[in-house]
Amino acid sequence: MNAFLQFLHARSVGFVSALTGLMLLPVVGVSLFSHGTVLLPLLAVLLVSAVGTEAIFRLLRHQPLTAHAITTALLLAVLLPADMALWQAATMTILGVILADMMFGGRGFGFLNAAILSAVLVLVSFPGTGLAVLTDQHAVAAVPAILLLLFTDLLPWRALGAFALACLVLATGNPDVFVSAAGALLVGAVFCLCDPFASAQTRIGQILQGLLAASLFVSLGGPEAPATETMIRAVLLTALFVPLIDQLVQMIGRRANV
Amino acid sequence: MPSGPANTLIWVKDVIALSISVWPVMPFKPSRSRPVIMKSFAFRHGMAAPGPAPATPLIEETRTVSSVALYGHDYAGPRWKLLVEQGQEIACSAPVFCDRSHPALTIVSPCQGTVQAIELGARRAIERVVVTVDPAAETPFRKSVKTDAADKDAAILCEFLMTSGLWSALRTRPFGLVPSIDETPSAICVNACQKTGNNPDPDAMDSGERKAFARGADALALLVEQSLHIAQTAINPLYEGSHPKISAVRFKGAYCAHLASTHVHALKLSSAETKVWTIGWQDVLALGQALQTGTLSWTRKTMVGGDAANARLLTEAPIGASLRDLATGLLRKPADKAPMRVLSGDAIGGSPSSHLRRFDDCVSLQKARAGLSPVVNTETGAPLTPRNALLNALPFGAPSLPLMRALMTHDFESAQKLGAEKMVEEDVAQLTRQCGSGADYGQLLRAALDTYAGARG
Numbered sequence: 001m002n003a004f005l006q007f008l009h010a011r012s013v014g015f016v017s018a019l020t021g022l023m024l025l026p027v028v029g030v031s032l033f034s035h036g037t038v039l040l041p042l043l044a045v046l047l048v049s050a051v052g053t054e055a056i057f058r059l060l061r062h063q064p065l066t067a068h069a070i071t072t073a074l075l076l077a078v079l080l081p082a083d084m085a086l087w088q089a090a091t092m093t094i095l096g097v098i099l100a101d102m103m104f105g106g107r108g109f110g111f112l113n114a115a116i117l118s119a120v121l122v123l124v125s126f127p128g129t130g131l132a133v134l135t136d137q138h139a140v141a142a143v144p145a146i147l148l149l150l151f152t153d154l155l156p157w158r159a160l161g162a163f164a165l166a167c168l169v170l171a172t173g174n175p176d177v178f179v180s181a182a183g184a185l186l187v188g189a190v191f192c193l194c195d196p197f198a199s200a201q202t203r204i205g206q207i208l209q210g211l212l213a214a215s216l217f218v219s220l221g222g223p224e225a226p227a228t229e230t231m232i233r234a235v236l237l238t239a240l241f242v243p244l245i246d247q248l249v250q251m252i253g254r255r256a257n258v
Numbered sequence: 259m260p261s262g263p264a265n266t267l268i269w270v271k272d273v274i275a276l277s278i279s280v281w282p283v284m285p286f287k288p289s290r291s292r293p294v295i296m297k298s299f300a301f302r303h304g305m306a307a308p309g310p311a312p313a314t315p316l317i318e319e320t321r322t323v324s325s326v327a328l329y330g331h332d333y334a335g336p337r338w339k340l341l342v343e344q345g346q347e348i349a350c351s352a353p354v355f356c357d358r359s360h361p362a363l364t365i366v367s368p369c370q371g372t373v374q375a376i377e378l379g380a381r382r383a384i385e386r387v388v389v390t391v392d393p394a395a396e397t398p399f400r401k402s403v404k405t406d407a408a409d410k411d412a413a414i415l416c417e418f419l420m421t422s423g424l425w426s427a428l429r430t431r432p433f434g435l436v437p438s439i440d441e442t443p444s445a446i447c448v449n450a451c452q453k454t455g456n457n458p459d460p461d462a463m464d465s466g467e468r469k470a471f472a473r474g475a476d477a478l479a480l481l482v483e484q485s486l487h488i489a490q491t492a493i494n495p496l497y498e499g500s501h502p503k504i505s506a507v508r509f510k511g512a513y514c515a516h517l518a519s520t521h522v523h524a525l526k527l528s529s530a531e532t533k534v535w536t537i538g539w540q541d542v543l544a545l546g547q548a549l550q551t552g553t554l555s556w557t558r559k560t561m562v563g564g565d566a567a568n569a570r571l572l573t574e575a576p577i578g579a580s581l582r583d584l585a586t587g588l589l590r591k592p593a594d595k596a597p598m599r600v601l602s603g604d605a606i607g608g609s610p611s612s613h614l615r616r617f618d619d620c621v622s623l624q625k626a627r628a629g630l631s632p633v634v635n636t637e638t639g640a641p642l643t644p645r646n647a648l649l650n651a652l653p654f655g656a657p658s659l660p661l662m663r664a665l666m667t668h669d670f671e672s673a674q675k676l677g678a679e680k681m682v683e684e685d686v687a688q689l690t691r692q693c694g695s696g697a698d699y700g701q702l703l704r705a706a707l708d709t710y711a712g713a714r715g
Contacts, residue, residue, distance in 0.1 A: 012694040013641050108641025153645045196644045201659035203649055250657055254675060 013108040014066065016154055016196060021071040023145035027078050027187060030137045035082040042082060042089060046073040049090040050097050050114075057102040068107035069097055075115035075191055079232065080122065081132050088129070092121045112239050113195045120236045123229060131228040134183030142186045149190070156199040162210025163189050170218045177218055181227035185217075188231035198239045205242070205249045212245070213238040296495060299524045301511035303650040305688045308513075308605045310455030310563060316570045324391055326369050326578040327613035328354055330384035333365055333426060334704065335435030335711075338384050346373045351401040351423055351554060354387055360439050366423030368556035368577040370398040388613070391576075399556045399576045405549050409477035416481070419545075422554050426616070427541035431522045431534040433711045434682035444483045444532040447525070448475060450490040450539035451509055451516035454604040457620045458559035458572060460539045461492035467543060472499035474546030478537070479503045488539075489521040496539070513606055514653035519685045523654050528680065538617060560614070564605060564622035566590050566598050578613045584621050597626040607687035640695040642666065651688055654680060662689055665702040670709050678706050 032039050050069035058065050073093070080089055096118025104110035122129055149155035167185065171178045178185075193199075193213050200206045216234035221227065330338060336357035341364075342348060348371060353364035371392040379385040391398050408418040419425040420439070428446075430437045437443070450460045463471060479486045479501050488497050488506045495506040507525065509515045518536040527534045540558045548554040556576050563570035568590040575584055581600050589598060601608030603618040614621070644659050651658040656677035664673040665686075683700035690699045 013643055015694070016643055106641070108643070153647055154643075155646075156644075157646065197641075199644070201644060201649075201663075202657045246660065250660060250676065253655060253657070 013068065013197075017068040017071045017107060019148065019152065019154070020145075020191065020195075021074055023142075023148055024071065024074040024078065024191065026141035026144065027138055027191075028074055030135070030141045031078050031082070031132065034135065034137070039077065039082045041086060042080065042084060043073070043077045045086045045090050046076050046080075046093055049073075049093045050076070053094045053097045054102065054106075057098075058106075063106075066106070068101070069114070072097060072101075072114045072118070075113075076118055078134070078138070078187065078191075079115065079119045079131055079228065081130060084122075084129060088122065088126055092118045092125065096121055108197050111198060111243055112236075113192060113198045116192050116198075116232060116236050116239065119232050123233070130226055131232060133226065134187050134228050136180075136182050138183035139186040142190050145190050149194075154196050155190070156194050156196060156206045156209075158203060158206035159199055159210040159213075160189055160194050162207040163193060163214050164210075166211045166214030167217070170214055174218050174221075176223040177221040177230075179223070181221075181231075184227035184231045188228070188235055189213075192232065192235040193238065198242065200242050200246050200249075202246055202249045202253075205246045208245050208249070209238055209242055212241060296506050296508045298508040298510070299515065301509070301515040301520065301653050304512040304514045304653060305606060305647075305651065305692070306512055307454045307516065308456070310570060314563065314567060314569050316572060318572045321571075321573050321575065321584055323369075323576055323579040323583045324393075325371075325374060325388055325580045325583075325613070326367075326391065326576050327386050327388045327580070328365060328367070328384075328578055329386055329611075329613075329615055330355075330379070332616035333436050334707075335430075335433075336360070336363060336438070338365070340376065340384060340387075342373045342376075342387070344373055344376055347371075348373055348389060349401075350395075350398060350556065351403075353423070354389075355384055362420050363425065363436070363439055364420070364423060365426050368399060370395045386613075401554050402552055403548055403554045405552055409473065409480070409549050412480040415477055422548065424541065424545055424548075424554070427537050427545075428535045429518070429537070429682075431519065431528050431536060431682075432679045433707045435711065437533070437535055441533055442483060443481060443535040444485075445525075445527045446478055446482050446486045446535045446537060447518060447521045447527065448478075448486065448488045448537055448539055448542055449516070449518045449521065450488055450492075450496050450542075452491050453513070453516040454606070454620070456561050456563040456570065456604060456622060458540075458561050459492075460490065460496055461494075463496065463543070467547075468496065468498055470546035470550050471539065471543045472497055472546065473549055474542040474544070475499065475504055476501050477545060477549060478542065481535075485527075487521065487525055487527070489518075491516065512653075513688060514651075514685065517653075517684055519681050520653045523680055538619075540619060558619055560584065560619050560621065562588055562621040562623070564601075564624050566623040566625050575614065577616060580613050581611065581621055584614075585623060589623055599624055599626045606691060607684045642697075643694045645692070648689065648692055651692065652677075652681075652685070656680075658689060662693065662697075662699060665699055665706060666695070666697050668702070668705070670706040673703075673706050674710060678703060679710055682707070 050073040051067055054069040055065055097114045100110050100112040100114035100117040101107050150157060200209045213234050216237050217230055220233050221230035338355040339358045340355050341353050348367050350370040351366045354367050355365050357363040367389050369389055369391045371389045374390045375388040377385040403422050408415045428437050452459045475497055476499050486504045489509050490496050490506060491510055497504055497506055514520050522528050522534050544555055557574040560575040561572050562584050567588045569588055571588060585600050599610055601622040601624055602611040602615045604620055605622045605624060608622050642662055648658050654677050661673055661676040683704060686699040686703050
């Protein structure tokens with residue numbers, strides 16, 4: 001009990017991972033419900049490859065073992081199509097975890113989310129493979145996550161708010177991009193765009209991040225393009241620009257302060 | 259008991275009679291004849307200043323302090339040379355250590371007694387000197403001083419501050435160092451803010467103390483080139499003199515509004531060329547009282563409280579007083595056997611310690627919440643968890659998260675660009691408290707400040 005309280009109070013990276021993982025469970029549940037048991041082998045492969053990669057790196061570096069990769073695997077289980085070849089999923093997960101997390105020293109030190117990187121690697125490496133279709137049920141299942149992450153002060157709400165507002169404004173001009181995209185938008189925004197470790201570190205930077213993600217979503221998407229893929233591409237591009245945005249905001253802030 | 263309209267009438271009559279009889283002696287303060295216009299700053303970002311623990315009675319009593327300690331870390335800047343030995347008898351206001359390059363700059367003992375322990379740290383730097391208070395002494399924390407014309411001439415005042423040991427109350431901005439002998443400040447900022455509900459309130463000074471405070475401020479105004487600012491939370495000015503260089507400024511809002519760095523930054527006093535000094539209100543008061551009466555006192559108003567205390571204690575304690583002596587009997591018995599800790603300083607910026615630190619005027623008894631005590635080890639490699647509260651933690655519009663990352667990775671050049679130069683340890687204390695990584699940003703910032711000061715020469 002005491003250890004658990006300590007864990008909650010510490011507000012450590014482990015707490016963020018566990019909370020996000022917990023909040024992902026309803027979303028994974030919706031996927032399981034719609035696909036049936038076909039998803040189970042994929043989920044198992046994702047868990048083993050992600051956690052295994054992290055464990056091997058930790059062991060080689062003589063560091064205590066952690067299980068942040070469980071969250072990565074759960075998010076990937078939502079994003080990847082259920083009928084995907086298992087070896088493809090495994091290799092891309094391993095690559096994503098290494099490139100986004102372990103290369104920087106573990107979860108929390110890098111600037112990208114491993115699950116998003118893995119999903120984009122799947123899209124790039126195996127043309128013809130799409131991502132899972134996220135339905136309105138997924139969107140509903142993501143709502144508790146918004147509330148709990150807001151309550152624990154971990155959700156960069158400026159980014160989420162700016163993204164939502166920009167989407168509302170842009171939807172009036174390009175209504176066909178947003179057709180049946182609620183699931184992809186909400187799951188993508190909460191779990192991918194608003195990953196606290198991959199978000200901007202300044203207040204204005206977070207707002208710019210949300211705006212950029214929304215405009216990228218509109219410009220990358222089209223009436224034919226699947227919403228999940230568009231969203232994931234937009235989020236990864238945004239995440240790549242976030243450090244630059246932060247630098248820019250800090251530079252302008254310094255000029256204004258002097 | 260009879261009830262009804264008649265009874266109610268009697269009750270109303272009683273109340274009216276009581277009110278009329280009390281009216282002439284009611285504490286009625288007439289509004290000031292001239293309106294007081296004070297510059298005012300409000301800071302809403304950052305951690306809120308903790309109020310006094312609710313439902314704890316305030317008691318005032320004297321406590322017997324058995325030992326005091328001087329911490330080397332409280333006097334950053336000069337390289338100190340030890341002047342006493344263990345077991346040596348020492349008088350009140352006798353030098354304990356002095357600057358190697360300027361022996362006139364000394365840190366003095368706040369009490370009469372015996373040197374009990376001397377602890378040296380890395381490179382033989384002084385960590386702590388503990389002095390046992392002489393129980394036979396009548397006034398162990400007071401000393402009569404010669405103050406002839408010290409508040410008429412700047413050079414004599416400097417000499418007085420040096421010989422009396424009050425010089426150690428001053429700090430420079432930037433860097434938070436003990437000022438060197440030969441520098442002249444362009445401005446001095448007196449911090450007369452009540453940081454939290456558990457600090458002694460400067461507004462509670464009586465008229466005699468206000469006169470002494472004004473005299474001390476007038477004297478300090480001799481040292482400045484341009485201005486002396488009194489930063490306060492009270493609505494009415496604490497300074498009741500009329501020196502042309504002195505102005506009162508009001509600061510209100512979050513915890514950071516009551517820190518000296520915030521005052522210096524908000525008043526735009528510090529720049530690359532100018533030097534600003536800061537001093538606390540109790541030291542100004544002590545200076546004024548010394549000038550008035552010829553007796554220098556090393557006791558300061560000190561408040562003991564916190565969420566694990568069963569009462570708030572307001573007492574006069576010497577600088578560096580033993581926390582055990584101050585906090586005895588105040589710790590509430592914990593129901594759940596949760597570990598407690600005693601901090602020198604307020605609940606946000608305080609540090610676990612055995613004695614009061616130089617600039618702390620309160621003792622906080624806290625429940626030791628798991629995970630919130632800083633671990634001074636950045637080698638374990640826990641990453642920083644970005645929470646929204648951290649985004650707003652610093653007052654200057656300085657971005658906290660990039661600054662924390664820069665300090666953690668010892669990237670002092672980036673930290674300087676992010677405004678680290680304007681801060682001292684107390685400014686980043688709330689970052690240490692809120693961050694889950696266990697890094698002590700105060701220590702990291704001090705390392706950075708040493709680098710900047712070294713580069714400045």
